[in-house]
Amino acid sequence: MSTIYALLVGVDRYAAPDLLVPGLHGCVNDVVDVLAMLTTTLRDGVTLAPLTLHDERATRDAVVAGLRTHLGQAGPDDTALFWFSGHGSQAPAPVSAWAVEGTGMLQTLLCHDSRTGGVPDLWDKELSGLLDVISARAGHVAVVLDSCHSEGGTRQVGSRWRVVPPGPARDVGTLLPETPPTTGPVTDGPEHLALSACRRDQRAEERVLDGVAHGLFTWSLLRALRRLGPAATYAALLAATRSELAQRQAFAQSPQLYPAASALTDLMFLRGAAGTTGTGVVMSYGIHGWQIDMGRAHGLPADPAGLSFSTRGGGDRVEVDAVRPELSLVTPKGWHPDRDRQYPMMVTTLPRPPATVAGFDVPPSPYVRTARPDEPVSLSVATGPVSARITDRTGRCAEVAATPEQILAALEHMARWWWLRDELRNPASGLGEPIRLEVVPAGPDDVVEVGDDGVVHARYTWTTSGWVAPEVHIHLHNTSDRLLYVTVLDLTPRYGAGAHLFPPAPIGPGRRTAARLGRRIRIRLPKDEPPVPGREASDWLLVVAAEEPFEAGPYLLSPVDGFVASTRDAEPAEPPETDWTVQRYEIRTRVPRLS
Known part of the structure; x- marks a missing residue:
């Protein structure tokens, strides 16, 4: 009971x-x-x-x-x-x-x-x-x-x-x-x-x-x-x-x-x-009619030509009329959705160049395609009787079940992760870099330094109980003269992308706040990687700031199957165009060599 x-x-x-x-x-x-x-x-x-x-x-x-x-x-x-x-x-x-x-x-x-x-x-x-x-x-x-x-x-x-x-x-x-x-x-x-x-x-x-x-x-x-x-x-x-x-x-x-x-x-x-x-991408009936909560700030192109969505599972198609920073305006084609419902959606075509794949015959996909013999390869697949190993351009590997469906899902997932890390940006933004992110040691024994290259280096420390991961506070300072809606995306070493550190929330002009409400955040290697001297891993933090609220769902990526995420204990009128921007920070966690 x-x-x-x-x-x-x-x-x-x-x-x-x-x-x-x-x-x-x-x-x-x-x-x-x-x-x-x-x-x-x-x-x-x-x-x-x-x-x-x-x-x-x-x-x-x-x-x-x-x-x-x-x-x-x-x-x-x-x-x-x-x-x-x-x-x-x-x-x-x-x-x-x-x-x-x-x-x-x-x-x-x-x-x-x-x-x-x-x-x-x-x-x-x-x-x-x-x-x-x-x-x-x-x-x-x-x-x-x-x-x-x-x-x-x-x-x-x-x-x-x-x-x-x-x-x-x-x-x-x-x-x-x-x-x-x-x-x-x-x-x-x-x-x-x-x-x-x-x-x-x-x-x-x-x-x-x-x-x-x-x-x-x-x-x-x-x-x-x-x-x-x-x-x-x-x-x-x-x-x-x-x-x-x-x-x-x-x-x-x-x-x-x-x-x-x-x-x-x-x-x-x-x-x-x-x-x-759900998929994190939803179509619903809103202020502009039918809209999908994914826009330019999530990586979609400004020009809707060549962009399309369909319902997940059902395959019902919508035509994209306009792509705003925070959402896309769409028209259902050949079907009549119920205004009382919301519909999980998926991207079916995307005009940007997809990642190239070697070792696997890629079916139609908006994110990946089979590489031609004369071009660089983004992801390589080696298939065995039970599992397939996917290697990215840096040599990192993922193991997934050797079914075509699982391989394709992992390839698309990894391609999206790399695109978020390297390509998500708004070159036309007038905001500049309005959010200053600071990684601050949480205690006197936590070692955190910023290198000349801007990389934040967090080091394990050796104690009588063994290696101890550093703990930090992450502070956010809005240096602009306007209220901004901000989220911090954590791109983990195992191809996860989460917004748990700082889900979308407003930060007032000139004001400071902190990730996870000021809680300590432990920066450590993935759980299945023991702290061995010389071992290191990088998390990438993407700070997305916009003048209007936006959803975090379209960014989210669970870790690839077979991997464990690096976790942290831690009347309507047409509105004016919303500006948005992205800033990137690398946090490199390392186990130092004992001298």
Whole structure:
């Protein structure tokens, strides 16, 4: 038996004066519908333990107590769900929190009595600390926030905007004891998944839907969940919810999923069990019509001639009309996709020259082709009875099963990795190199140096317990005069590409922040390579910065089969053209020779 412990908070009436915190209309309706959904969709062997806090019952103390004592009951076989529907706002982040707040502002939730009698908002860092405690015991933790996470902290009712200005700064000594420290190293802990109504620079909307006031995000999410069924993953649910919003012309908010670019997003909603992994490239109906979340910043050419996509598995084709930096605008040809769905897509033709292959007869592919006798070879294949060895131009090898399908998949994967490392760039960018990346030793015994060639050299150190890998902090400084959306791609020695170090997030002009929220990052050889003197390996960090938000999914590459990744413990109008840029950094990890 397992239990879903649910804390459902809906606040329409606030204790503060209406001019300070305007009342809302659909928040209690939201959580009433959520409770009905949970009650009617329970799986066999699962019980529901709900705690609902409406209006006057949803004081700050009651919400905190509900998190601690009600959700705190969840054990390893259980799920904990926190659903909040109400006002959200912001507050100035403490100076010491620069590593976790790249915009200088943190997000807050307004409980019933917030901003009265000295009662503050509930800061996101306080909520995060409370959730960390729950996650340490519970099998799965999910959060849904139907509130604004932006300047003004609003929900729209009809045609009116309800504005809640940012709250005051607070001394860190007034924060809840569970709040993670804002200085010093942060230890890794269990993660939770959070679906939120919009980006931190957007507003969440309320509408009268089916004759009743609701948060548009909650209403859309529940519709998407009913349509997708109980096996819906968080990633699929996010895409379906965005489609629901787009069909209702709600282009002022874009729901978000945390952590982005993580394997956790392929878990099933409220179940914590693995779902179906997608391709990372999705077609959905959005502000411009049908769009694919892959654009020039992901490596596509500006000219759509010679570029095509099709659905993965189904083979339905789309025509590419335009390639923007953050997405591609497409028209389905010969089929009529459902606007309520999202479709995993794959690139079928690509005009850029594919990588050349020797030793294997390559079928049609957008990424690789058989080399002619008189040209350089990018990848070589030696096929045996059971496995095939693929060697790249530097002599690195990968072993995969000797089936044509496995060989082709590995060749395409490796070609994409090399293209990301060497070719992804925007020569027309006016941004220059706006993000300064610094790799800083985490402790006095960690050895990190920058060579004359710009390569960051991280060295193992010898102790009485053996070789110890260096640990670092990675700092990011936006040296430009504009807010930029940034991600850091980690290209590992085993052909993996991940965005776990710094998933796409905004960094304000002139502001600094840190990868992995300031946590220590261990830089080491791949796990299957013991630290032998003289052995070394390189990771490549690609810093992608753009003026508009973009998805990280199209960049992601799991390690090639047979390899283990080098892991780290660690009304709408046509918008102006978005500028973007890429910067590259090499981190070379080496085991020095003992003298």
